Amino acid sequence: MSDKEPHDPYKQIQTLHKRLNYHAHRYYVLDDPELPDSEYDKLFRELELLEKQHPELMTLDSPSQRVGGKILDSFTSIAHQIPMLSLSNAFSDDDIKEFYSRISDLLNHKEFVLIAEPKLDGLAISLRYEQGLLVQAATRGDGTTGEDVTQNVRTIQSIPLHLSGDYYPKVLEVRGEIFMPKKGFAQLNQRQIDKGEKTFANPRNAAAGSLRQLDSKIVASRPLDMFCYGIGVVDQAHKKMPLAQSHSEILKQLHTWGFAVSPEVKKCDNWQACLNYYQSILSRREALPYEIDGVVYKVDDIAQQQQAGFISRAPRWAIAHKFPAEEVTTPLLDIEVQVGRTGALTPVARLQAVFVGGVTVTNATLHNQTEIDRKDIRIGDTVVVRRAGDVIPEVVRPILSQRLDSSQAYVMPTHCPICHSLAERVNNEAKSRCTGGLFCPAQRKEAIKHFASRKAMDIDGLGDKLVEQLVDCGFIETIADLFQLTSIQLVAMERMADKSADNLIQSIEKSKSTTLARFLYALGIREVGEATALALANFYKTLECIQHKNAEDLLEVPDVGPVAAHNIDTFFAQSHNQQVLNNLLSSGIHWPEIINKTLDELPLEGEIIVLTGTLLHIKRNDAKTRLIELGAKVSGSVSKKTTLVIAGDKAGSKLIKAQELNIKIVDETEMMAFFET
Ligand code: 9MJ
Numbered sequence: 247m248s249d250k251e252p253h254d255p256y257k258q259i260q261t262l263h264k265r266l267n268y269h270a271h272r273y274y275v276l277d278d279p280e281l282p283d284s285e286y287d288k289l290f291r292e293l294e295l296l297e298k299q300h301p302e303l304m305t306l307d308s309p310s311q312r313v314g315g316k317i318l319d320s321f322t323s324i325a326h327q328i329p330m331l332s333l334s335n336a337f338s339d340d341d342i343k344e345f346y347s348r349i350s351d352l353l354n355h356k357e358f359v360l361i362a363e364p365k366l367d368g369l370a371i372s373l374r375y376e377q378g379l380l381v382q383a384a385t386r387g388d389g390t391t392g393e394d395v396t397q398n399v400r401t402i403q404s405i406p407l408h409l410s411g412d413y414y415p416k417v418l419e420v421r422g423e424i425f426m427p428k429k430g431f432a433q434l435n436q437r438q439i440d441k442g443e444k445t446f447a448n449p450r451n452a453a454a455g456s457l458r459q460l461d462s463k464i465v466a467s468r469p470l471d472m473f474c475y476g477i478g479v480v481d482q483a484h485k486k487m488p489l490a491q492s493h494s495e496i497l498k499q500l501h502t503w504g505f506a507v508s509p510e511v512k513k514c515d516n517w518q519a520c521l522n523y524y525q526s527i528l529s530r531r532e533a534l535p536y537e538i539d540g541v542v543y544k545v546d547d548i549a550q551q552q553q554a555g556f557i558s559r560a561p562r563w564a565i566a567h568k569f570p571a572e573e574v575t576t577p578l579l580d581i582e583v584q585v586g587r588t589g590a591l592t593p594v595a596r597l598q599a600v601f602v603g604g605v606t607v608t609n610a611t612l613h614n615q616t617e618i619d620r621k622d623i624r625i626g627d628t629v630v631v632r633r634a635g636d637v638i639p640e641v642v643r644p645i646l647s648q649r650l651d652s653s654q655a656y657v658m659p660t661h662c663p664i665c666h667s668l669a670e671r672v673n674n675e676a677k678s679r680c681t682g683g684l685f686c687p688a689q690r691k692e693a694i695k696h697f698a699s700r701k702a703m704d705i706d707g708l709g710d711k712l713v714e715q716l717v718d719c720g721f722i723e724t725i726a727d728l729f730q731l732t733s734i735q736l737v738a739m740e741r742m743a744d745k746s747a748d749n750l751i752q753s754i755e756k757s758k759s760t761t762l763a764r765f766l767y768a769l770g771i772r773e774v775g776e777a778t779a780l781a782l783a784n785f786y787k788t789l790e791c792i793q794h795k796n797a798e799d800l801l802e803v804p805d806v807g808p809v810a811a812h813n814i815d816t817f818f819a820q821s822h823n824q825q826v827l828n829n830l831l832s833s834g835i836h837w838p839e840i841i842n843k844t845l846d847e848l849p850l851e852g853e854i855i856v857l858t859g860t861l862l863h864i865k866r867n868d869a870k871t872r873l874i875e876l877g878a879k880v881s882g883s884v885s886k887k888t889t890l891v892i893a894g895d896k897a898g899s900k901l902i903k904a905q906e907l908n909i910k911i912v913d914e915t916e917m918m919a920f921f922e923t
Contacts, residue, residue, distance in 0.1 A: 255296055255299070255300045255303060256300075256303055258296055259293065259296050259297065259300070259303050259308075262289060262292060262293040262296070262309075263293070263305075263307070263308060263309060265289055266286070266289055266290060266293065266309040267309060267406070267407075267408070267410075269281045269286050269289075270286075270309065270403055271406070271410070271504060273286075273403070274403040274404035274471070274506070275404050275504065275505065275506040290309065290310070293308070293309065293310055294310055297310055306379060306380070306381075306407070307379055307380065307407035307408040308407075309407070311400050311407060312400055312401050312402075312403060312407070312466060313401065313463065313466050314397070314398075314401050314461070314462035314463035314464070314465060314466040315397050315400075315462050315463075317460055317461045317462075317463075318397065318460045318461075318462075319460070320460070321393035321394055321395060321458075321460075322393070322394045323387075323391050323392070323393060323394070324382065324384040324391065324392055324393065324394050325390065325391050326372060326384065326387075326389070326390060326391065326392060326478065327419075327478065327479050328419070328478045328479055329389050329390050329559060330370055330372055330386045330387075330389045330392070330421065330478070331389065331556075331559055331560060331561055331564075332389060332559050332560050333365075333542060333560055333561075333564055333565060333566040334557075334560045334564075334565050334566070335540075335565070335566050335568050336565050336566065336567045336568065337567075337568055339521055341565075341567075342517055342520055342521060342524075342543070342565070342567055343517050345517075345543070345565045346360075346516070346517040346520070348562070349545060349554060349562070349563065352553065352554045352555070352562060353545075353550055353553055353554065356550075358545055358546070358547060358550050359513055359514070359515060359545075359546040359547070360513075360514045360515075360519075360520060360543045360544065360545060360546065361493050361494050361497075361511060361512070361513060361514070361543070361544050361545075361546045362511070362512045362513075362514050362519075362520055362523040362524075362541055362542070362543050363475060363508050363510060363511045363512075363541065363542050363544070364508055364510050364527055364534070364538045364540075364541055364542075365538055365539055365540040365541055365542045365566050365567075365568075366423040366425050366473055366508075366536060366537075366538055367425065367449070367450045367536075367537045367538055367539040368423040368424050368425030368426070368449075368450060368453050368536075369385060369386070369423065369424050369425075369450075369453055369454055369457060370385070370386035370421065370422070370423055370424075371383060371384070371385060371386070371395075371399065371421070371422060371423070371424050371457075371472065372384045372386070372392070372419050372420070372421050372478055373399065373405065373419065373420045373421075373422075374417070374418075374419050374478075374479070375408075375409055375414070375417070375418045375419075375420070376416070376417055377416060378408050378409040378414055379407070379408055380396070380399075380400065380405070380406065380407050380408065381396070382394065382396050383395050383396045383398070383399035383400075383405075385457065389559050395457055395458075397462040397465075398456075398457055398459060398462050398465040399424075399457075400462070401462055401465045401466035401470075402424065402465075402470045402471065402472060404471050404472055404505075404506045405472050405505075406503070406504035406505065408504075409503045409504055410502065410503050410504035411502055411503065411504075412484070412486075413484040413486045413487035414484060414487070414503050415480050415481060415482055415483040415484060415489065416481050416482035417479055417480065417481035417482065418477065418479075418480055418481075418503075419477060419478030419479040419480070420474050420476075420477060420478075420500060420503075420505060421474065421475065421476040421477060421478055422472050422473050422474035422475050422476070422505070423472065423473055423475065424453055424457060424470055424471070424472045425449065425450070425453050425470070425471055425472070425473070425536050425537070426449040426450075426452045426453040426456070426468070426469055426470055426471070426536075427449070427469060427471055427535050427536045428449060428535055428536060428537060429469075429535060430468075430469025430470075430471075431446070431448075431449040431452050431469070433469065434446070434452060434468060434469060435452075447630075447642075447643070448537070448573070449536070449537050450537065452468070453468075453470060456468040456470055457470070471506070471536070472505075472506060473506055473507060473508045474497070474500045474505040474506065474507055475497070475507070475508070475542075476493075476496070477489075477496060477500070487499065490548075491547070491548050491549065492546045492547050492548060493544050493545070493546050493547075493548065493551070494511065494513065494546050496548075497511060510527065513546070514543065520543050520567070523541060524541050524567050527541050528569055529896065529898035529899070530898055530899050530902060531569065531634075531635065531899075532634060532635035532637075532898075532899050533898070533899030533902055533903065538569070539568060539569055539571075540566050540567050540568035540569045541566075541567050542564060542565070542566050542567070543564065543565055543567065544561075544563060544564040545563035545564070550563070551563040570601070570602070570603055570604040571602060571603070572602065572603050572632055572633060572634045573602070573630055573631070573632045573642065574600050574601070574602045574630070574631055575600075575628050575629065575630055575631070575645060576597050576598045576599075576600035576628070576629065576631055577597070577598045577626070577627075577628055577629075578595050578596070578597060578623065578624070578625060578626065578627050578628070578629045578641070578644075579596045579597065579598055579625075580595075580596040580625055581593050581594065581595055581596070581612060581618075581625055581656055582594050582596055583658065583659060583663050584688075585662060585663070585664050585680055585686065585688035585689060585692070586689075586692055587689060587692035587693050587695075587696050587770055588679065588689070588770075588772050589662075589679040589680040589681070589682065589683070589686065589689050590677045590678075590679050591658065591659070591662070591663075591669055591677060591678050591679065591680060592611060592612075592613070592614070592677065593611075593612040593613070593614070593615075593618060593656070593658060594609055594610070594611055594612065595609065595610045595611075595612050595623070595629070595641050596608065596609060597609065597610060597629070597631060597641075600631060602631050602632070602633045602639065603632075603633030603634055603635070603639070604633075605633065607631060607633060607639045609639075610631060610638070610639045610640060610641050611638070612641060613676070613677075614658075614676040614677045614678075615657070615658045615676075615678070616676050617676075618656050618658075619655075621641065621642070621643055621644070622643075622644060622646075622655075623641060623643075623644055623656065624644065624649070624653045624654065624655060624656055625653070625656060626649075626650050626652075626653050627644035627645070627648070627649055627650075627653065628644065628645045628648040629641050629642070629643065629644050629645070630642040630643050630644075630645065635899075658678060662680035662681075662682055662686055662688070664680070664682075664686055664687055664688035665680065665682040665685060665686035665687060665688065667680050667681045667682030667685065667686060668680075668681050669681070684723075684724065684822065687717055687718070690717055690723060690724070691713055691714055691717050693725060693770050694713045694716075694717065694722065694724075694725055694728065695710050695713050696768070696770045697725040697728070697768045697769070697770065698713065698728070698757075699768075700867060700868070700871075701764070701767065701776055701867060701870075701871050702764055702767050702768035703757040703760060703764065703765070703768045704757060704760075704764070705728070705750075705753050705754055705757045706749075706750075706753040706756075707746065707749055707750040707753050708728075708750060708753070708754070712739060712742070715739050715740060716731070716735075716739065719738075719739075721735050724826050724829070725768075725769075725826060725830065726826045726829035726830045726833065727829075728754060729754060729758070729829075729830070729833035729834070729835075730833070731750075731751070731754065732751075733747045733748060733751055736750060736751070758833070758834045758835045758836065759836060759837070760835065760836075760837050761783070761837050761838075761875075762783040762787075762788070762789060762837045763776075763779045763780040763782075763783035763784075763875070764779070764837075765789070765835065765837060766779035766782055766783060766789075766792070767779035767780075769817070771810075771813050771814055771817045772809075772810075772813045773807075773809050773810035773813050774810055774813065774814060776870075776871065776874045777805055777874055777879060778805050778806060778810055780874060780875060780877075781803050781804055781805040781806060782800075782803055782806065782814075784848075785802075785803045785804075786803075789827075792814070792818070793818045793827075795814075795815070796815050797811040797812045797814070797815040798811070800814055800815065848876055848877025849876050849877065849920065850873060850876040850877045850878035850920065851877035851878075852877070852889070853873075853877070853878040853879070853889045853890050854878070854879045854881055854887050854888050854889045854890070855873055855878045855879070855880050855881070855888070855889070855890045855891070855892060856880070856881050856882070856883065856884050856888050856890075856891045856892070856900055856904070857869060857870060857873075857880065857892050857894070858884075858891060858892070858893055858894065858897045858898070858900035858901055858904075859893050859894030859895050859896050859897030859898070859901065860894045860895040860896055861894040861895075861914050862894065862895060862914060863914060863918060864914075864918070869892075869917065872920075872921050873917075873920070876920060876921075878890075883900070884900045884903040884904050884907065884909065885907075886907060888904065888907070888909050889909070889910065890909065890910050890911075890912065891904035891909050891910070891911045891912075892911075892912055892913070892914065892916075892917045893911050893912070893913055894913075894914050895914075
């Protein structure tokens with residue numbers, strides 16, 4: 247402590263309260279810390295010491311009260327003087343238009359403004375302040391009676407123990423949502439795993455479970471937060487700050503009294519503005535640091551709110567516009583095993599069709615046996631399916647209380663379901679693989695599909711179904727056989743007219759002229775993706791050269807690691823692959839010699855690019871291929887390593903992250919210009 251500070255312990259404690267409260271507010275409410283954590287901790291320890299020496303000077307609003315107190319036997323009930331409201335729900339644009347015209351009718355067609363705010367997925371709480379001091383915190387309960395969770399709430403750092411400033415009402419009830427931010431939730435669950443304890447299903451459950459703890463010391467260790475969105479009882483507002491007469495102004499007052507209010511609150515003048523707000527928040531849902539399940543629109547003017555009134559417990563002047571659920575339950579009908587191009591066996595959940603995260607889902611990968619065991623998922627279970635943002639749907643967990651007595655743990659087959667060869671797990675890989683190699687029709691089919699795909703040989707008109715038929719009826723066994731196909735054979739296939747057959751023969755012919763990089767990629771060597779294939783082509787220039795390199799030599803190529811080097815070496819050493827290559831080359835596949843382009847000369851060499859939003863003039867995959875051909879690496883997520891973000895139409899969270907990280911951003915037109923140079 248500096249010499250200038252008072253030595254009267256009361257004054258010292260008051261000064262420490264002020265300083266600690268100021269810094270906690272900067273940190274937890276304003277998200278703008280001023281002091282390093284270690285300095286804050288030092289001040290905190292000073293306060294603890296003084297309070298230990300002078301217990302008579304301990305007060306209820308001391309920052310030291312946030313560490314939790316004695317363990318309770320149960321929570322007592324508290325009647326809400328003003329009931330805590332619930333909100334009516336809207337699920338569609340039409341529901342919002344109806345809401346808007348209903349309000350308009352209720353207000354006799356006078357003008358009104360709506361305030362839109364995110365709908366946090368947490369627990370509603372009512373905080374009572376008397377003379378500025380937090381005296382009571384009650385859960386919503388049934389809206390009329392809740393539980394007294396004051397001790398627990400005192401541990402939440404963003405909730406002031408004493409109101410800020412001097413101009414607050416004598417009695418003030420503040421209402422809002424307690425929630426657990428996503429990051430804190432992930433950390434809490436990791437800690438639970440480390441301790442061998444049960445994890446929480448989602449941040450809402452974690453927040454609810456925490457607030458219901460009888461031991462407030464445990465609550466103090468839980469990363470809870472709160473946003474305020476309203477008030478309850480208000481008695482004797484301060485003369486210098488009468489209570490505001492609109493919702494938006496009340497939110498501002500709450501902020502000046504020390505509370506965190508959502509930074510996403512926005513004025514909307516009509517229903518269209520509400521719908522735009524909804525879309526804008528929905529597109530950023532994943533990027534927000536907390537979970538939300540929709541947005542809320544409220545009439546701004548308090549007198550107009552009163553005019554609109556209530557139906558039972560829900561106000562007529564507000565509505566929750568819900569987002570599509572990200573988690574739903576559905577029966578797991580079966581687990582099927584798919585065989586990939588490289589023989590990997592992947593268990594896939596067949597689900598009863600279910601609408602989740604805005605799409606209908608019937609399948610979800612279960613990855614491998616370890617994942618199935620970890621989640622304890624069984625055929626016949628009712629499972630929680632999650633689809634958040636653009637992320638592929640995931641089976642999260644079974645609902646154990648609904649498990650059938652007859653259910654049995656799932657075990658992956660020991661043999662390939664297609665060719666019945668042994669399936670093996672090698673090198674500690676999570677997945678087992680069919681050992682049938684090209685004997686396995688499933689692997690052959692996948693190899694041929696990959697060979698023909700857009701980023702590989704780009705054979706237009708050769709779809710997955712057709713490849714399967716051609717393999718099943720024995721017309722093609724290897725990728726080289728594609729070039730021996732005749733129109734007569736094609737016409738024999740289901741739904742294949744003469745014209746389509748001729749077109750396909752032409753596409754196959756056209757595909758013979760390609761690039762070395764595409765050809766290498768098309769061969770489907772494990773770990774040789776587009777970028778590695780391009781690096782190999784640029785480095786060695788000819789196929790002969792690559793074929794004659796051993797694994798050690800190949801390591802000299804930038805972007806080729808030991809696993810890829812080993813796979814390339816083995817691939818070219820196998821006699822059946824050499825035979826296929828000879829057949830391919832003698833059927834006329836060719837590419838111009840790469841003369842003097844080295845990797846260093848590629849215009850986008852060194853760039854790590856993320857594509858986001860909708861591209862209007864080019865397919866996303868084609869853009870990706872072109873960028874890779876120009877030397878760039880294309881990544882799916884924005885990080886500090888990203889050097890450039892290409893933002894198409896309606897770009898959302900990735901664009902925001904790029905702006906936050908100060909990463910260069912270009913639009914689609916600028917990207918198209920790269921391709922022209
Ligand atoms: C949430 N959950 O974020 C209300 N809410 O208003 C917001 N809930 C609400 N407002 C009146 N932003 C009753 C509930």
